[in-house]
Amino acid sequence: MQLIEEMALHHENQGLSRIAGRIIGLLMVSQEPLSSEQIATTLQVSLGSVSTNMRILLKSGIAEKKSVTGDRVSYYIVAPDAIEEEFIQGLERILSLKNIIEKGMQIENLKESELVMQRFHEMLEAIELYRESLNQMLAEWKSRRM
Known part of the structure; x- marks a missing residue:
């Protein structure tokens, strides 16, 4: 228990x-x-x-x-592919954050701050790296399971 x-x-x-x-x-x-x-x-x-x-x-x-x-x-x-579903759901949460950041980047007074825009760009870069890495990992995992 x-x-x-x-x-x-x-x-x-x-x-x-x-x-x-x-x-x-x-x-x-x-x-x-x-x-x-x-x-x-x-x-x-x-x-x-x-x-x-x-x-x-x-x-x-x-x-x-x-x-x-x-x-x-x-x-x-x-489910036999439960771990894959958990990974995908984690990616969906991260992509939701990406959408919020992209909206923030459109706010005029935030565009004026170099520091804020740098943070946003770094977050987007990290999210993209996470997405790419997760997709590679899932493809590798699927090939190992077959």
Whole structure:
């Protein structure tokens, strides 16, 4: 459970709810797909909370739904490419910052400050390097997994 709580705190720092992070942690250490009821019982949270957070994890691509023939219950696993999705989401957060910086560069009174414009340009350069490096790393990772 300690590892699950550490995963929860990590994902909470990344913008997810703590419960979503706990679900990710639980799914990562589980040998088998888990139902919502199993997740709720293990984490001692409500079924509604599991349902809400599971929708977020499914939409983000971090978790996947699995079905069992003859069983109407839905089961969940960590998506095989969950780490790639986490990297992509980190890139999306950085690109959001890039958009804000670019807007700031259009503000007339900020354009007058050489120091501010230098900061903006350095940030944009770092963001571009991050984007390029992440794209290279993801391509390398995909080729290793095949």
